[in-house]
Amino acid sequence: MPALLIVNPHATATTQLRRDVITHALASQMDLEVVETRYRGHAGTLARQAASDGFQLILTLGGDGTVNEAVNGLLRGWRPGTDPAFAPVPGGNANVFTRALGLPADPVDATGRILEALRAGRDRRVGLGCATPGAATAGGPAPDEATPDEATPGGATLAGGRHRYFTFNAGLGLDAEVVRVIEELREHGRTLTPGLYLRTALRQFYAVTDRRHPALTLEREGQSPIGPLFLGIISNTSPWTYLGPRPVNPSPGAGFDTGLDIFALRRMGTIATLNALRQMFAQRSEPPRGRHVVSLHDQPGFTLRSDHPVALQVDGEYVGEHESVTFRAVPRALRVIA
Numbered sequence: 001m002p003a004l005l006i007v008n009p010h011a012t013a014t015t016q017l018r019r020d021v022i023t024h025a026l027a028s029q030m031d032l033e034v035v036e037t038r039y040r041g042h043a044g045t046l047a048r049q050a051a052s053d054g055f056q057l058i059l060t061l062g063g064d065g066t067v068n069e070a071v072n073g074l075l076r077g078w079r080p081g082t083d084p085a086f087a088p089v090p091g092g093n094a095n096v097f098t099r100a101l102g103l104p105a106d107p108v109d110a111t112g113r114i115l116e117a118l119r120a121g122r123d124r125r126v127g128l129g130c131a132t133p134g135a136a137t138a139g140g141p142a143p144d145e146a147t148p149d150e151a152t153p154g155g156a157t158l159a160g161g162r163h164r165y166f167t168f169n170a171g172l173g174l175d176a177e178v179v180r181v182i183e184e185l186r187e188h189g190r191t192l193t194p195g196l197y198l199r200t201a202l203r204q205f206y207a208v209t210d211r212r213h214p215a216l217t218l219e220r221e222g223q224s225p226i227g228p229l230f231l232g233i234i235s236n237t238s239p240w241t242y243l244g245p246r247p248v249n250p251s252p253g254a255g256f257d258t259g260l261d262i263f264a265l266r267r268m269g270t271i272a273t274l275n276a277l278r279q280m281f282a283q284r285s286e287p288p289r290g291r292h293v294v295s296l297h298d299q300p301g302f303t304l305r306s307d308h309p310v311a312l313q314v315d316g317e318y319v320g321e322h323e324s325v326t327f328r329a330v331p332r333a334l335r336v337i338a
Helices: 016-027 042-052 064-077 096-100 107-120 174-187 194-208 270-281
Strands: 002-007 031-036 057-062 085-090 124-133 164-166 169-172 216-219 226-229 231-235 241-243 246-248 260-265 293-299 301-314 317-336
Touching: 002 016, 002 042, 016 031, 016 057, 016 107, 042 057, 042 064, 057 064, 057 107, 064 085, 064 096, 064 164, 064 317, 085 096, 085 107, 096 241, 124 169, 124 301, 164 301, 164 317, 169 174, 169 317, 174 194, 174 231, 174 301, 174 317, 194 241, 216 231, 216 260, 226 260, 246 270, 260 270, 260 301, 260 317, 293 301
Parallel strands: 002 031, 002 057, 057 085, 085 317
Antiparallel strands: 124 164, 124 317, 169 231, 169 301, 216 226, 216 301, 231 260, 241 246, 260 293, 301 317
16 A cells, blocks of 8 residues: 655654654555655645545644644545545644544554554544635735635535635634744744643733624524624534643534534633633533533534634644634545544
């Protein structure tokens, strides 16, 4: 089987020795080509070319950012009549997608599980989310009106535009603002830890974010608008993320086989926000409740609009500020080995 392994050499949870062990294990079972990423977006370029060139399996060894880039590249390189599979080996801090697939947290153990699945011919199709921004400002992709309509392996067709697929979540507002700041800190050499993330979130909440003027409105076809809202967290699976080993779960019912879930807040006072966070950390099957909470399950699609540019993140990656973003569930879009 011709396969490509895309390695992020800066992935925080692996060492060169462990990467060598994983590479040798994979190469013993397949015709493996190994490429290391050199810059942001490189994993997407590599995966797109591999899918176009007929590789049957694309693997990643890195974190959720590497996974997101590779998935977007694979789907953009996909052609009718082909069905490349994807297999992520966890190598980052959170590894939300690999955990949601049920893979072990240890990258060597996860590699063994992937090889076992390959030998058994075991795979599955998972749905993805898709975010299509409207007006973009600083940090967002440039408009590309010439982009053709895009078919997906699951049979959906997305109208031409600046799509960004996501595997587990996307967000507009505070969470994306925190992601933006974290990325800036990492570019200056800071190591991402749960403590750094928590301190950054608290500073953003109390000192930076506008908690007086909600800017978002949720629009769904055939439904009355919902708003104004301060933030929107869109889930394709659960949990949303992890704070160290602890899952943070605003939409426990979200899953790869359903539509998208959304959690939003009408108010961002300290008491209302802490009450919602307390419920997110609890081990429960119900989403957070409260007068100021909006929670929707299994949605095929919706649009979040703002009266000014708002930060957007997908799979924990900052992708600019936008005045509107349309989110859509894309069923059975990706074949995974896990």
